[in-house]
Amino acid sequence: MSYILNIETATKNCSVALAKDGKTILCKEIAEEGYSHAERLHVFIEEIINETGIKMNDLAAVAVSQGPGSYTGLRIGVSAAKGLCYALNLPLIAVDTLQTLASKVTIADGLIVPMIDARRMEVYSAVFSATLDKKREVLAEIIDENSFEVFSEKLYFVGDCNEKCKTVLTKENFVFLDDIKYPSANEMSALSFCKYKTSDTVDVAYFEPYYLKDFLITTSKKK
Numbered sequence: 213m214s215y216i217l218n219i220e221t222a223t224k225n226c227s228v229a230l231a232k233d234g235k236t237i238l239c240k241e242i243a244e245e246g247y248s249h250a251e252r253l254h255v256f257i258e259e260i261i262n263e264t265g266i267k268m269n270d271l272a273a274v275a276v277s278q279g280p281g282s283y284t285g286l287r288i289g290v291s292a293a294k295g296l297c298y299a300l301n302l303p304l305i306a307v308d309t310l311q312t313l314a315s316k317v318t319i320a321d322g323l324i325v326p327m328i329d330a331r332r333m334e335v336y337s338a339v340f341s342a343t344l345d346k347k348r349e350v351l352a353e354i355i356d357e358n359s360f361e362v363f364s365e366k367l368y369f370v371g372d373c374n375e376k377c378k379t380v381l382t383k384e385n386f387v388f389l390d391d392i393k394y395p396s397a398n399e400m401s402a403l404s405f406c407k408y409k410t411s412d413t414v415d416v417a418y419f420e421p422y423y424l425k426d427f428l429i430t431t432s433k434k435k
Contacts, residue, residue, distance in 0.1 A: 217274045218230075227396045228241070229397035235402075238260050247285060253292055274302055279423055286423065312403060316395075
């Protein structure tokens with residue numbers, strides 16, 4: 213049996229799940245405007261370990277959301293995951309954040325378009341099949357009325373930027389699933405276990421989150 217601790221902090225949702233052989237045993241998460249990841253993450257990890265009754269040494273691996281997403285959120289999650297892996301001598305598994313978000317959707321046909329808000333009309337997005345095969349690579353793109361026009365299939369959009377995007381993405385084959393906003397460690401469980409079984413891990417020392425674009429520091433205009 214393989215216990216994997218999954219950590220998802222790429223968006224406003226701070227999420228931790230413990231999985232056994234790819235199935236979530238317990239998940240704790242909270243999505244707040246103030247990004248409380250630094251305060252919540254280690255509390256969630258401790259609570260999950262205590263409530264499930266396992267020991268940290270029982271873990272087979274730690275999985276972390278690799279991005280794209282919030283620069284600060286990703287740094288917090290990756291730092292925590294690396295710390296656990298160093299301390300416990302565990303392999304580190306990196307899971308595609310957009311694939312995790314897409315895996316919350318169950319469809320018979322068509323394509324899934326997970327999107328994460330990157331401010332204004334820019335989003336991080338990818339396109340997946342119903343079986344989560346990637347049909348278009350991850351992009352940081354500015355959404356306009358011509359976005360995704362190359363796809364004739366029905367497209368199911370999920371993420372935290374549906375409200376702003378549906379004002380310009382109005383084609384008949386576009387469907388917005390507004391109740392799915394954030395990726396969760398719960399859906400990471402199956403994805404990380406698949407990677408674990410094939411030894412698809414990353415170097416703990418050198419792994420960096422997939423930011424997709426440079427972090428920009430803005431200065432206040434207040435005087």
